[in-house]
Each structure stands twice: as C-alpha cells, then as structure tokens.
Amino acid sequence: MADGAGERNRMTTVDIPLIIRGQIIETDMLRFDARGGGVDFRAPDLTRHLSKLPASPQSLTDLYQLSLDEIIDFMAEVSARLDFDTNVHLRAAFELSSRTSNLTPSILEQVYRNFATGFNREVIARFVDVQIGRDVLEDWVPQDLGGGKVLNLRAFGARGIHVIAGNSPGIAFLTILRTALTRSDTIIKLPSNDPVTTVAIMRTMIDVDANHPVTRHLSAAYWKGGDERVEAALYQPRNIEKIVAWGGFASISHITRYLQPGIDLITLDPKHSGSIIGAEALASTQSVDDVARRAARDIGAMNQELCANARVLYVVCDENDPAQMAQLNRLGERIFAELQELPPTLSTVAKQVNAELQEQLAGIALQDDFFKIYRTADELAGAVVVSQIDDVVEFSDILSKRTANLVPVASVADALKRITAASQTIGVYPDSLKLQIRDALAIQGAQHIVSLGKVTQVGAVGPQDGLQVERRMLRWIRDMDVP
Amino acid sequence: MQDHSIEALFDRPPGPLWLMDQAEREAGQLAMMAARFEELRPKLAQMDKLATLQGVGAVSALNDVTPLLFQHTVYKSYPVSLLEKGRFDLLTRWLGGLTVHDLSGVDVSGCDSIDSWFDAIEAQTPLRPSHSTGTTGKLSILPRDRDELRRFEQTRVRGLAEPFGDEPDRLTALRDGGQPVPIVYPSYRSGRQTAQRMLDGFVRNLGSEETTYALYNDFMSADVASLAGRVRGASQKGALEDMKIAPGLLQRFKTSMARQANQAQDQEVFFERILANLAGRNVLAFGAVPFLYNLTVLGEARGLQGLFGPESIITSGGGLKGASVPDDWQERVERFLGAKLRFGYGMSELLSGHGMCPHGHYHVSPYTVPFVLDAGTGVPLPRDGTQTGRYAFFDLLAGSYWGGFVSGDKVTVTWEGCPCGRRGPYVHRTIERFSELEGGDDKISCSGSNDAHEEAMSWLMAQASEIA
Numbered sequence: 036m037a038d039g040a041g042e043r044n045r046m047t048t049v050d051i052p053l054i055i056r057g058q059i060i061e062t063d064m065l066r067f068d069a070r071g072g073g074v075d076f077r078a079p080d081l082t083r084h085l086s087k088l089p090a091s092p093q094s095l096t097d098l099y100q101l102s103l104d105e106i107i108d109f110m111a112e113v114s115a116r117l118d119f120d121t122n123v124h125l126r127a128a129f130e131l132s133s134r135t136s137n138l139t140p141s142i143l144e145q146v147y148r149n150f151a152t153g154f155n156r157e158v159i160a161r162f163v164d165v166q167i168g169r170d171v172l173e174d175w176v177p178q179d180l181g182g183g184k185v186l187n188l189r190a191f192g193a194r195g196i197h198v199i200a201g202n203s204p205g206i207a208f209l210t211i212l213r214t215a216l217t218r219s220d221t222i223i224k225l226p227s228n229d230p231v232t233t234v235a236i237m238r239t240m241i242d243v244d245a246n247h248p249v250t251r252h253l254s255a256a257y258w259k260g261g262d263e264r265v266e267a268a269l270y271q272p273r274n275i276e277k278i279v280a281w282g283g284f285a286s287i288s289h290i291t292r293y294l295q296p297g298i299d300l301i302t303l304d305p306k307h308s309g310s311i312i313g314a315e316a317l318a319s320t321q322s323v324d325d326v327a328r329r330a331a332r333d334i335g336a337m338n339q340e341l342c343a344n345a346r347v348l349y350v351v352c353d354e355n356d357p358a359q360m361a362q363l364n365r366l367g368e369r370i371f372a373e374l375q376e377l378p379p380t381l382s383t384v385a386k387q388v389n390a391e392l393q394e395q396l397a398g399i400a401l402q403d404d405f406f407k408i409y410r411t412a413d414e415l416a417g418a419v420v421v422s423q424i425d426d427v428v429e430f431s432d433i434l435s436k437r438t439a440n441l442v443p444v445a446s447v448a449d450a451l452k453r454i455t456a457a458s459q460t461i462g463v464y465p466d467s468l469k470l471q472i473r474d475a476l477a478i479q480g481a482q483h484i485v486s487l488g489k490v491t492q493v494g495a496v497g498p499q500d501g502l503q504v505e506r507r508m509l510r511w512i513r514d515m516d517v518p
Numbered sequence: 519m520q521d522h523s524i525e526a527l528f529d530r531p532p533g534p535l536w537l538m539d540q541a542e543r544e545a546g547q548l549a550m551m552a553a554r555f556e557e558l559r560p561k562l563a564q565m566d567k568l569a570t571l572q573g574v575g576a577v578s579a580l581n582d583v584t585p586l587l588f589q590h591t592v593y594k595s596y597p598v599s600l601l602e603k604g605r606f607d608l609l610t611r612w613l614g615g616l617t618v619h620d621l622s623g624v625d626v627s628g629c630d631s632i633d634s635w636f637d638a639i640e641a642q643t644p645l646r647p648s649h650s651t652g653t654t655g656k657l658s659i660l661p662r663d664r665d666e667l668r669r670f671e672q673t674r675v676r677g678l679a680e681p682f683g684d685e686p687d688r689l690t691a692l693r694d695g696g697q698p699v700p701i702v703y704p705s706y707r708s709g710r711q712t713a714q715r716m717l718d719g720f721v722r723n724l725g726s727e728e729t730t731y732a733l734y735n736d737f738m739s740a741d742v743a744s745l746a747g748r749v750r751g752a753s754q755k756g757a758l759e760d761m762k763i764a765p766g767l768l769q770r771f772k773t774s775m776a777r778q779a780n781q782a783q784d785q786e787v788f789f790e791r792i793l794a795n796l797a798g799r800n801v802l803a804f805g806a807v808p809f810l811y812n813l814t815v816l817g818e819a820r821g822l823q824g825l826f827g828p829e830s831i832i833t834s835g836g837g838l839k840g841a842s843v844p845d846d847w848q849e850r851v852e853r854f855l856g857a858k859l860r861f862g863y864g865m866s867e868l869l870s871g872h873g874m875c876p877h878g879h880y881h882v883s884p885y886t887v888p889f890v891l892d893a894g895t896g897v898p899l900p901r902d903g904t905q906t907g908r909y910a911f912f913d914l915l916a917g918s919y920w921g922g923f924v925s926g927d928k929v930t931v932t933w934e935g936c937p938c939g940r941r942g943p944y945v946h947r948t949i950e951r952f953s954e955l956e957g958g959d960d961k962i963s964c965s966g967s968n969d970a971h972e973e974a975m976s977w978l979m980a981q982a983s984e985i986a
Contacts, residue, residue, distance in 0.1 A: 198962065199962070200962045200963050200964045201961060201962055201963070202962075202963040202964060202965060203964075206964070226961060226962040227961050227962075228961035228962065228963070260962070281962055281964055282962035282963055282964055282966065283962055283963065283966055284966070284968060284969060286962055303964065304968075305963065305964060305965060305966030305967060305968075306964065306965065306966070306967075307965065307966070307967050340963070340965065341964065341965055342963075342964040342965040342966075344965070390952070391953070394589045394590070394591050395591050397588075397589040397591060397592070398589055398590075398591025398592045398593075398594065398595040399591070399595045400567075400568075400571070401563075401564035401565075401567045401568055401588075401592055401595065401615075402563070402564055402567070402595060402612065402615055404608070404611065404612065405595075405596065405597050405612075406595075406597075422597075424597060424599070425599075425755075426597040426598075426599045426751075427754050427755075429597075429598065429656060431754070432966075432967045432970065435965075451756075452755065452756025452757065453754060453755055453756045454756075455756075457967055457968060
C-alpha cells in the first residue's frame, strides 16, 4: 500500500494527450488524482473539446474507399511498427506502465512485444475471417430466399465509444484492431490504470499515416468515469450508435443512465474464472505434479490480473477420506511451488500486496480444521488455500496476486452447479472430461472452455464472454430484392 | 514490589490512574502482557499457531506483541456453511480455539439456530459471547466470559463521565437521588451484539427496564443478522433452490427489513414517546450523529429546545456513517437536547472505550496498550511524539481470549502532553477507515464480480415478500 508524504515527494506528472482523429491535443491540462507508483497525470479538459469528439455518420464514407485488404495491410504495418526495441512511443508507455500497472515490468514487456510479433498480416486476416467473415465486410452478399426473394446482406461500421479496461495493455490493441476491421469510428475512454498504451498505439498510427482513414477514425480521451458534463453530452444517439463497456459494476451503472433508444450497449461484464478438476488428478504423484503445473499456469499467468485466470478450483475429492484429502493438500502445496517456477515473462511475485486479501488470509491462517494455506513468509509470492470441507473461502471475490482456493467437491455434477454467467473461463482436467461436460458448462453460463493449463493460450480469436463483439459492433443491413 | 495485576489497575481511582507516567504505566502493561502470553498460549490454539508462525517465544518488550496481534478476521474465520449444515459441534470446536474455557464438553445437539447455539454455550459455560452487526452477512464472534462482561459494563459506565481534576462529576449528578436513570437508545433493546451488551450494562447498573426507551423493544437475533451470509454461501454452491429458511426466521428478517425502510417514521414515533415521557428529565442517551441530528430537526420544526435536563449525559460516536449533516450540527443538537455531547472512540473488539476530554482528545486508558503501526509495513512506530498510522492495541481487560488486535482505522496518536492533565497517549479526533481511503479511482478491470451481498439480500427480499 502506497501512503504518506514520501510517496508524494517522488511523484512525477505525466501528460496524457487527447487524440481526436489523428490530431494530438495537449492544452487546457487538468490534473487527476495520484494513481500509485508515484505517478500523477494530467489530461486536457475535455469539456473544452466536446464538440470536436463525435463524428457524423457520413464521415465514415472514407473507410469505404478502402478495401479490407488495404485496412489489413495498414494494421499489419502498424503492428510491425509497434516494435518494442525501436518504437519510442511504446517505450515511453512501457516505462510509465511499469510504474502504474499492477503487472510487473517483465510481464508488461512481454505483452508489449507481442503487439509486433503476435499480429502479422496472416494473423490479422485470419482474425477477420473467424470473427466476422470478410465477404459481408466487403460487399453486399446475396442470399436466395426462394420465390424470387433475395436478401442482400452487408455489415457496416458504426460510431461507438469503448470504455476499456486497463488491466492488460492488450485490450487497447484489440480495441483498435476491432475498430479498423469493422470500419468503425471509435472514441476510446482511457482507463486510469492504463492511460498510456492506447495513446502509444495511436501515435504510432499517426507516424505511419496521419491521414489514413483508420487513423482518422480513432480518438482517445481521458475523463473521470461518471463525469456528467462529459458523458451526458457524448452519450447521445446523434453522436454514437454503440457503447462497448468493459468492467466494473460502477462503470456500467453510470453508463446505463444515458441509455436510450438508438444506443446499443455491449457490456463485457467483470468475470471470474475457475477450474473443474476430475478425480483422476489425485490418482498418483505424477498426476498431482502434472495438474499442479497446469493449474499454476492458469492461476499465475499475467499475475492473475485477468478475468480468465483461475481463482477457485473445484477438485473431485471425498472430503471425508483422509487419503484423498492428503493428496488434495499435496496438490495445493505443489501448485504453490509451481507458481514460483513460472517464467518471469508470464508471472512474477506481485508488486504490492492486497491489504484486504492479506487480512482475510490472516484470519483463516490460524486454524487447520477448515482451511490450510500454502505460502511462505513473503506475502508477495501468493498463496494456495485448500478448503478441508466443501466450502469456498468467503473472500473468493478478491482472490488476486496469485492466490487461489482449491475446494473438494463430491462430484463433477456438484462442481457444475456452481458455474454461473459470471464464470468466464473454465479450465478442465482431464481432456476427456471437457468433452463430457462442455454442453453442461455452456448451459450453466460458462463462456470459454479450455483444457486446464491452457487458459492463457486461448487468445483473442473467437467470441468473448459469450458475445461476438465484432459482429455486435457492426450494423447489419439488408437490401431486399422482392419480385 | 508493584502489583502488576489487572485487578489492581482496574481498582485505581481516576486520579492516580491517569497520572501514571509512561515508564510506570508501560512497565505494568508489559508485565501483564508477558504473563498473559505465557498463560494463554497453551490454551489458545489459534494464538499458539500465530506465535509459532511468527517465531515469537516470549514477550519481553511492548513491541514484541505486535506480530501476535489478531486481524479482525480471526473471529469470523469459521465457514458460513457450518450454519447451513447445522454443524454447531464444529462451530463450538472453532470457538474453543479462541478461548481458554474448555468447550469440548458442550452439548449442542439440540441447537437449530445461532441464537439457540449461543443459548447452549451460555447455559453450559462461563462464556457470554458478543457478535458483530454482520454487515457483510457473516458475524464475528468474540468469546468473552462473565468476568469480561462485568468489566466491560463497569468500564463503560465509568467511561460515561470520568471526572479528572476539576472536571464535574456528571455521573453522580445524573444519579442524584438514586432513582433509576432513564435511558434512551435508538436501536434494539437486547441481543448479543456488542451495543446491546453495553445497553444491558447501563440498564443493570444505572437504570431499569421500566425507564429504558429503545427504538425497538425486542431482541436482535443473530440468525437474522447472518441470513444474508447463509444465502450467499448457498448461492455460491448452486444450492439456493434447496435452501430451507424457517418461516419464523424469514418473518423476522422481513420485519427487520421493514424497519430499515420505515426508519424515518419509526424515529418520529420514538421522538413522540421521548417527548411525552422524558421532557425536562435528566437522561442517559446514546446515538450516532445522524440519529441525533434527525431528532434535532424534528424538534426544531416544532420550535423546541432544551429537551432534556441539564445533567443529562448524551453520548455519541461512530462517525457520520456516510450521512451528510450541516457544519453547525453539534451546536444545534446540543441546543435542542439541552446538554453537551460526550464523544467516545471505541470498537467492539475493545472492552473499554476511549472517552474524549474537554480538549477534544480521545484518551487511551492504561487498560489498553496502544500501538500505531506503519500503514505500509505494519512495523510499530515510536512510542513518542505524534504518530500517524494504523491503530492496534492489546486489551488488558481481556483475560480469557487473546486481547491483541489490529484495527482498520487510520489514526494520529500523541504520546504525551494533553492540556487536560491526563498523562499518556491520546488519539486525535480525525479518524479514517483505511478501506474508505483506498480504491474508487476509476480503474477498470475485466476481472471482478457482482455484489454478492446485494444479490443475496434481493433474493431474501423476494422470498420474504411471498410470506403473509
């Protein structure tokens, strides 16, 4: 926890520009509260620029003078220019994020490096094909409806505001990619936990081609979430058709105040993820070790900052059988050990402790009847809590910084009952079990299903949180031929 | 040789009690803490485990005890499902690890609710547990015994008006004539929650049932207070549909919710009762600031002032609890009620409170060993000058359970030099909750969850609305 005058003395102030369609604005700066890490930031007073922010519907015309291939080429070029070793904007963003982000520098560097290495032309082209399908983006696609009726279908971009999350810099890149490929006009509302990555990418786009239509349809602004002067003016159907809102209860609830006919709200609700582990895991020392390695990856990757990270892991195990419970405890101990062995590009000890979580752990640490905790004296290293009865820790909502809860359940069916629409990713072991329960998982509400240990390899391709976000960002238009 | 026993300290009159210098006071405190550690460690499984984890073998300096302070979470570390499953045997075993009293022979086979479990514990052991309000749906349970309860009552009575030097003895003035003192209390009359335990003490020591005016003249049930926690637990297990809530309990829940909704009306009715029965009389009254202010607004609307007699003692504390009151609230409240407010700082984990002196400082009595911990590292700050950090303390009045606690409060403590003449440390008036200082700063993450407590409450409300 950062506190006290010493912190304030080391404070540096960072200016976050306002970017409106390729134009960088750094005037009328307002100071915003300290964000931790000794960084304070300033951003332009948005109320002075509000009228310039929205785009008109007809302004999107320029995007239709480009072929999808030209857009893909441009984004591949931008991606290539986001080279961590040479891009000064990205370097600056990295330096700042290293101080403000919950992620540690070695993990952040890996995420930033992935912009250039992970999104070449081929990857982007496949992304379009899978997420939307290029034909409807390029032209009217006729479908014979019989009786001489023909549906001509085409997907058009829309004007939207994306209130993005800042827990991973990858979200900024994904949002820009989505905007480009759907030929949309997007205003990104910068999150205070990452106000810099979006700006670095947009500055790079301006360097590549300041007048490119894709560059000219991206804006980025910081305002304090809930600022009525800004939001009441922006969130109007004459300005936008779509709002894509990531994250917390508070941020969604103040957006819902501005909803009215003509605005489509796409919410990517906050989620938690977990694992369902079959009894096979506890069968042998070897299986325990294997499952521990996999589970540690799902828990610890990106320091458990993502919604996809495992937090509560249900393990089929008879809580009344001491031999099985001994194996479960061993699994907990092994997972903690494996967490410490994860590569630093994927996971490290935390930057700071979560004080509330530590208080909760201190409460249960003094008894062994109901919970056992595997950890060391280093509070930054994380912890594995093994429930000795079928009971999730009360504070499962705040499990973070590589802290997980293993819970014995009587059966897979018993574990399935606990999955809800708030459960995003479920890692399953063994693979044979995944096939058996995937329908049931989906019906319960789970959205991403993957083998245990592979959660971080899921990637951005495919639906997100049960939604096809790119398709939702588009306006689907039909031109009917009626005989 | 100095008698370093809590009994001797407890029996000191206020003069000598408040005039002990730091060396004398802390020598006694250290001796008591060291002895308490030796005596309790073999009997308190949970404290023993903490001492083992922290590698503390003895307490030979005051700060040696700081690694052994309990977080407030220790007293609520039982799984809430024990209540759902009716495993009161396991709950008893859990509580047994926190008290020196042997609970292994307690028969809880007839228990079907938390209230009945408390009844069984009280019938079969010296324990008189206190529980929290359960704002999150889970009660913390402090295993206090009869002796502690008695000291708690005595110290709280003394704390109403500890006259020091030439300060007036207002308690004697209030009790003038020996008639039972009328007591005004804006909540439940009885229960095992710390506030109700305190009220019981005042009624027993100063007042009478007949002269006690509580907003709700009934018992605050621990089962009602923990219902939302049970629902949340069941929901987390996907077992909400199987959850059975006794109709009587659901009815009581409904009543308690209706009371929250009708608080303004209920307070008006209460106001009428007080006006009709107590106008002009010297009373002992309690109330958080928002409640006292609401009464004042009702009174001012009728042009009333000087409601109670001038020897009344009106005690307040607990901050504003999120309510907004005008800057001149205190002046107006005092004008309307007709007596000065007395403020105290305390918490349910602490048996004695810290009363405020005429100079606006909360004085820490020698029954409590205070610590100010560095907010970031938890390391104890020097015991001199003025220090700001997390408040922690060792409660020497706690003899049957471990009295060391870390609070969630950010305080400033000055170790010596209040012009009121009391020696020793005092806490400054501005006290903040660390939990309210953190967060709320526009950070957005894709990871998180809905408000599970809110959902449990709304489920319960839906169930309750279906009963007549």
